[in-house]
Amino acid sequence: MTLVDVMLPYYGDVELMKLAARSVMSQHFEDWRLCVFDDGYPSSEPADFFAGIDDPRVVYRKNEKNLGANGNYRKALENAEAPIVVIMGADDIMLPNYLDIVVRAFESHPEAAIVQPGVQVIDESGISASPLVDRVKKAYTPRTRTPLALSGEQMATSLIRANWTYFPSLAWKTSTIQRIGFTQGLDVVQDLAMLLDVAADGGAMVVDPELGFLYRRHSASDSSVRALDGRRFDEERQFFNGQAERFRSLGWNKAARAAGLHVVSRLNAGTLVVKAIASGKTTAVPRLFKHVIG
Structure with a gap:
């Protein structure tokens, strides 16, 4: 069985999605599967792009009807089969060492349900950025030079003060995230709810400071x-x-x-x-x- 499933719910900028997909295909760690869930993007360009990729690890699926962002994320999660799953943003970028970091963290910390690697924020042009929201996140992120495991009340308190994680960069133990799932009726705090459910359930999160992921924040979203x-x-x-x-x-x-x-x-x-x-x-x-x- 493949060790890591990278699930890519997609609707939006085609070129950014291609960059995201290529970043998965460029990983040093090779035991992965990439599943793209196209939520009815009104163009054949995504399908044409993946039709030209000759790699059995890459799977492209187009939804028969538009599910919306939350529905497409739930579909992606339901289709994960590997022991580790990443639900990646369709405009973010994995650095080539990303999967090395998260696999190593899970191997070193069998109790872990989540791994948060080091993240750099970029803007729509791919340039490093540091808007206010990310400066706040950085201020609350645990300071560590080596991988740090958080669990229980310590994990919950740290996250409830300010959610310093970046959901698309998180790697999850598939059995845990599928059991907990996305809470119905939540939108803004959906990712934080899942993290706190893991803490209350007795799971742990490993914070690894090694940079492995580029999170794209568009300037429009900052206003x-x-x-x-x-x-x-x-x-x-x-x-x-x-x-x-x-x-x-x-x-x-x-x-x-x-x-x-x-x-x-x-x-x-x-x-x-x-x-x-x-x-x-x-x-x-x-x-x-x-x-x-x-």
Whole structure:
């Protein structure tokens, strides 16, 4: 059996998707399978591209109907068969050592359910970038020069303070992520919910500082004030309050306090209050301010 499945849910820029796929095919570690799930992109270019690849490890499938982002991610996860799975973004890039890092981490830490390698953020042009959200992530990322295993309340507290992981760069133990799955009804905090479920389930995450992945953040996504009406923070507030109750029931008082305070989430809403006022979108202000004051 193949050791690693790289699942690539796709809809969007064809050239960036090609870069992502080629980065998988360029891995030093060769025991992988790449499965691309095309969610009905209105062009034959993706199919033509993969038709020209003569490698049995590369599988291209086009959905009969559009499933939407969440539906396509769930389909990709359901089709994973290898012991390790990566659900990669269709515009991100694996460095050639990425699979070496994650396979080594799983071998060295049999208790691990997740591996987070070192990540560099790039913009739409492939240039290194460091927007505010990623500077915050970096500030909360555990400082370590060697692979570090986190579990239980320590893992939950660290992540609930600020989700410093990059979901497309994570490698998962397939049996764990398939059992836990994507929580229905969540959008903004979907990835954090899965990570906290692993922590509550007794799983561990290995943080390896070696750079192995390029995460693409588009400049347009950084201006979250556009069309912002505050609904994302309604979801975050409900989620954090629910996690606080969950952690208290587990006796994880430190994690419960961090979830109840959700300081970084409230600070984020505070920065958007200023942006909303400056851009004239004042209808969002009451909803944002409600989240700021908790």
